Every structure is written in structure tokens, then in C-alpha cells.
Amino acid sequence: MFTNKKGCTVYEKILKNHENIYIRHETGAVYWEDSFGEKSGKDRVPENFALVIIPEKSADYLPKADDKIVPEVILDERPPTTAMTIVKVRDFRYVSANSSHIEVTAE
Numbered sequence: 001m002f003t004n005k006k007g008c009t010v011y012e013k014i015l016k017n018h019e020n021i022y023i024r025h026e027t028g029a030v031y032w033e034d035s036f037g038e039k040s041g042k043d044r045v046p047e048n049f050a051l052v053i054i055p056e057k058s059a060d061y062l063p064k065a066d067d068k069i070v071p072e073v074i075l076d077e078r079p080p081t082t083a084m085t086i087v088k089v090r091d092f093r094y095v096s097a098n099s100s101h102i103e104v105t106a107e
Contacts, residue, residue, distance in 0.1 A: 001055045001101060003029035008052065010061060010086075011068040011079040022068065022078055028058030032071045049107045050084055056093045056100035063089050069106050 008030050011022040031053040052069065063069065067086045068079035084106035093100045 001031070001053070001099065003031050003055070003058075005030050005032045005071055007058070007073040008032065008054075009070050009072065009074050009076075009079075010063050011083065012061065012064075013066050013068065024077055025061040025063075026073050027054050027060070030054050030058060049087075049105055052104040052106065054102040054104065056102070059093075059102055062091065062102065063104050065089065069104065 006029055007027050010025045010027065012025060014021045014023060033051045035049050035051065037047045050069075050071070052071075054063075063086050065086055065088065068083035069086055070080060070083045074080070086104055086106045088103075088105040090103040092103060095101075
């Protein structure tokens with residue numbers, strides 16, 4: 001599977017005692033594609049997102065919506081302000097041995 005980043009960092013969001021707590025997870029090599037655009041219409045609202053494909057062998061954690069993600073491996077215990085929020089996760093780990101992966105969409 002084609003990859004273009006050495007890895008990424010996913011921050012698992014957990015609500016504990018009415019406070020957001022983040023647990024840091026690293027991945028191996030991933031494919032990361034940024035998309036920049038805007039919605040049509042009068043207000044022309046920006047519509048920017050990232051598509052991240054995590055090969056099964058690179059994943060030790062299945063991300064979920066509202067987790068945070070950054071396109072590199074960093075050691076910070078809390079997500080940086082530049083972290084994107086995961087909005088959609090699709091699990092393709094059981095497709096075939098050569099193409100098993102997880103697809104993440106983040107905004």
C-alpha cells in the first residue's frame with residue numbers, strides 16, 4: 001500500500017469527570033491527503049479536510065469520531081492547536097491481506 005508520511009499521532013478523546021482527556025497513539029506509515037476547497041453558494045464557506053489511510057500493519061488503535069489527529073509523530077501528551085478532528089472512520093481491515101486498512105476523514 002502506498003504511503004507518503006512516516007506516521008501520524010491520534011489523540012483518543014475520553015470524557016472523565018466532565019473533562020476531556022486525551023490518550024496519545026502513534027501509527028506507522030500512512031497515506032495523508034489534504035483537500036482544500038469551499039462550498040458553492042453565496043457565502044462560499046471553506047470546506048477543508050484530510051483523508052488518512054492507515055494500513056492495518058500500521059495501526060494499533062482504531063480511531064473514532066471526535067478524536068484528534070496530526071500528520072506526524074509527535075511526543076506531546078495533549079493535541080496541538082493544529083490537530084484536526086476526526087469526523088468519519090471506515091474499517092476495511094478485513095477486505096484482503098494486501099489492502100487491509102482504516103480510512104479516516106478529518107476536518
